[in-house]
Amino acid sequence: MNRVKNAVSTVPFFLLIVPLYYLLHLLVEFYPLFTISYLFSTVSLFYILSGLIFFMLSVKGNFKGTAIWLFLVQFFYFYFGPIKSFIAFFSASLARYTFIIPVIILGVLFAFYWLKKAKETLTESIYLYLNILITAFMILDLFGILANRLVSTPPKAKYIADSQAPDIFFLIFDGYTGSETLKSHWNFDNSVIDSFFTKNAFYVARHSKSNYNSTPISISSIFNMGYYQKLGGNRLDYQLFCQAAAEIQHSYVPAYFQHAGYRFLNQSIFKIDGTNQPPGSTAYLDDNKKFIQFQTLGYRLVKDIGYHFKIPGWLFNFYLESNGDKLARMKKYLAQTRQLYNEVKNVASGRYNKPIFVYTHFLLPHDPYYFDSTGMLQPASEWMPDKADEQAAKYLSQLKYTNKWIMDLASHILKTSSRPRIIIIQSDHGYRAYQEGSDPMLEFKNLNAIYFPDKDYQQLYDSISSVNTFRVILKKYFNENLPLLNDSTVYLRH
Template identity: 25%
Template sequence: MTIKERFQAFGQLLRGIPIGWILPVLVASYPIVYLYSQNVQIVSCSQLVLPLSIAWAGSLILWAIFSLITKDTKKGGVISAVFVVFFFAYGHMFDWVTAVSALDLRHRHFLPITLFIAGYIGYFIAIAKKPELLKNVFKVSCVAVAFLLVVNIVPIIPAELQKSQMSIHQSSNSTGSTPGTTGSVADYPDIYYIVLDEYSSFETLETVWGYDNSEFKDFLESKGFFVAENSRTHYTSTIVVVPSILNMKPITNLHHVNDRLELISLINDNQAMKSLSKEGYTTVAIGMHTISPDINILSDYRFDYQDCSDNELFIDGFHWILVDMTTIRPFSYIFEPQIVDRIDKLRISRLYDLKKLTELSEVPSPKFVYAHILLPHEPFIFDNEGNKIDWNDISNYRDKNIYLEQLIFTTRNIEVIIDSLLKQYPEDDPPIIIIQSDHGLRHHDGVSEYMPEDEPYKVLNAFLLSHYDYQGLDDNIPPIEVLPLVIEHYINKTVQQSGD
C-alpha cells in the first residue's frame, strides 16, 4: 500500500467516527480552563484533572443518551452542549436572578425551572427539520468554543513554564542558606518578626468597629514596645506586602505588581534572610504556606503544619468555586462533613503556627524568625475563647462580631507568646520582637458600606527594641522601615565597631 493510499484509508476511518461528541466536550472544558487561566498563578495544573475528568465523562454520557434518542450524533452533540451550558451557568444565573428580583428564590424553585428551560430548548433542537442548518450550528459552535479555549490556554503556558523554573531553582537551593561568620554574632539579638494577617489598626477598630483595643496597646507598652499608632502600609495585598518587608524596600521593579509568581520568587529568595545569614544568623520561617503553597522560602528552618491524615479533602478552593458555578450547588450540603473536617485542620494549623513561636530554643542564636499567622484573617474558625464557630460563618464579614472575636482570640495568644518569649531571655537583654499586620481589614462583601476607603492601609505596627531610644521615632513609621532600622542599629553598627 502506497503512502497516498494509507492517507486515504486513514481519512475514511476518521469519516466513519462520529464527531458529535466534540462540541459538548469542548463546552464542558471551557469554564474549567477559563477559571484556571484566571487563577493560574495560585493553583496547580494537577487541580484540573478531577474537574476535567468529571466534565468530559458527564458530557460524553449526555451525548450518548441524546444521540440515541434523536438517532443523530450531531444533533445529540448540540442538545448535550445546551445542557452543559446550563449546568455550568447555573450558579451565575441564580446569583443574578436573586440580585435583581425581590422574590425569595430558593434552589428548589430555580433548579427545576433551569432544567425545564434547557429541556425545552433541547426539544426544539430534537424536532428541527433542517439538517444543514444544524450542521452549520454545530461547526460554528465547535470553532467558536475551540477559539475561546485556545485564547485561555495561551497565557497558561508561560505561567506554567515560570512555575517549573521556580521549582527547579527552589530544589537546587532546598537546603536553605548557610549561616556565615562575618559579624560578632555574640552581640547580635534574636529577632522575631510576627505578621498578623488582616489585623486592623487601633483607630479602625475604635471608629469603624466600635471596639476599644487599648488594653492590647497598654500591654505592649508595658512590655517596652513602641506602638506606631498612625502607621500605614504601602499595599493592601499580602502577596505584595511580604516581599516588600523581606526585601526591605517597596515593590516597584515589576511590570505588574500583581505578578504573583515573581512576587513569590522575591519571598523565597529574599534580601533580609540573605543579609542576616551572612552575619551569622540562623533563619527561620513559620506559616509561609498559609500565604501560598508555592512558597518555599530559603531559610535554615521552615515550619509549616503538615496534615498527615488519610482523609484528604478533595474539594479545595478551586474545586469549590466550580461546584458553586454548577447545578451541584443546591446539593453542596453533601460536602458539609468535609468542610467541617477541613475547618478542624485549619484550626490545628493556626494553633501550630502560634505555638511554634515559643518552641525555638533549640534553634541556634542569633536567629531571625519570620512568622506569618493567618489570623484574624478569614476563614473565621475561632470565637474569642478559641472555640469552634458555625462553619457557615467562616467568611461572614456582615456580622462584625465574627471578625472581632477571632481578632480578640488572636490578641490573647500574641500576649501569651510575648510573655513566653520574654521569659526565655535575660530581663536586661530581651529579643527584638516586631508585631505587625500586613494590611488592615479590607473591603469585603458586607464591610464596604460602613468602612472608609483608606482603612485597609492602616495597620498594627509595634516593636520591642532593647536599649533603643524611641524618642526619635514617629508614630507613623511604615512597617517596611522597621527591619532596616533594626539591621542598621544592631547589625551594621556592631560590624563598624568591630572594624574600628
C-alpha cells in the first residue's frame, strides 16, 4: 500500500492522463460521431509535444514543480473553450481576449516561478491530489463510454407491415423558405411549385414552420417527434450541432419503422442506426480537425482572432481548413447532391419485398450556390458570396432550379409506385442570411407539402410544424394514439 501511495505522490501520471481524458470526454459527449479511431493519432501528438516541453524545462530545475506547471498549461490549452464560456456567463467583458489571454499568461508565469521554489512535501501533496482526481474523472468517462455502447430497446410498433403498407418518401430540401416569404422578401411568385402540389393532390401547409432554425436539431426533433431536450442556451455552436447529430443516429422514427418491418434507406447527411452508411455529409461532421480541437486554446485563437495576425500557413492548416480543402469539400457535396437526385429515382423505380422508408436530404437551395435558375453550374468563385444582397439573389436563383428537382422527383415517385406511397417534401428551416435587424421568425418559414395515398388530409392543418409530421402519420396509418404537440419555435443564434 505504501508503494502505491509513494508512486501516486511522486510520479506525474496526470500528465499522461490529461490528453487522453480530454479525448475520451469528447468520445462520451459525441458518441457515436467521434470514434476511438481518432484517438490514437491525436493523443500521440499531444504526448510528444508535452514530453518535449517537460524534458526541456526539467533538465535544470524542480522536476515535480515542472510537471505541475505543465499540467496547468495542458488544462488551459484543452479546456480554454469551456473556461471562456464560463467567464462570459458572468461577464462578457472579462471573457474578451484582450483581458483573458494576458491574465492566463501572467497566471502561468507566476505558477512556474512559485512551483520552482515550492517545497517537496507540497508538490507531493499536489501530485497525490491530481493523480487521484484525474483518474477518477477518467473512470467516470470510461463508464460513460460503456453506457453509450449498451444496446437500447427499439420502439415496438403496433403495426407490422404487410403488402398494402405504404412506402414513405421523406425528402428534405435544406433551407427552402415558404412561398409567402418568397413573395414578401424577394417579390417572387412561387406559384409554379404550389400549383404543382395542388394539381397532384398534395396537402400544402401554407403557414407551416420549422421548430428550430438549425438542421440537426430540426431533424432530431422531427425523428424523435418532440422538442430537443439538450439545449444549454440559445446559441448554435459546434458542440450542439454534433450532439444533435448523435440524437438523430439513435432517433425514434427510423427505429420504429425498422421494427415494423420496413426497409429504411438512408440517403441523408446523417448516420442512423440499423441503416446504410449515408451517402452525403456536411462540413460540421466532415472537419475532423475541428471535431477534436474546437475547445482548445490554439483553435480558438486562430479562428477568432487569427485574422489580425500573419499566421504561418502550417499553423493555420493545423487547426482550420485551407481554401483548397474547402473547395474540395464543396465539390464533393456537389457530386453527392447530384448522386442523391439519381438515387431517389432509382429507388422509386425499384421493386422490394417489403415497404421502404426513404430519407433523402438535399443541401439545396442552401448554400453553396452551385446553380443558376436554369441549372447551369456557376463558377466556384461565386458559390459562397460575402454580401447579403448577393447571397439572397443566388439563393433565389438556386431555389428556382430546386423547384424543377422537386417536381421531377415527386412526379417520378408517384408514377412508379407499386404500392401506396406517402410523400413528405419539407425543409428543415427557412432562409437564414437575412439583412441584420430582420425578423428572426422568418428563419422558421419552411416548405411543407404532404401526399397521402387516400388523399384524406383531415388530420393536417395549415399551420402544422415539423415536430408533428410523424405524429400525424403514425396516428393515421399505424394506429398509434399520439397527441399533437404545440407548434412552437426555438430561435438559436448562429
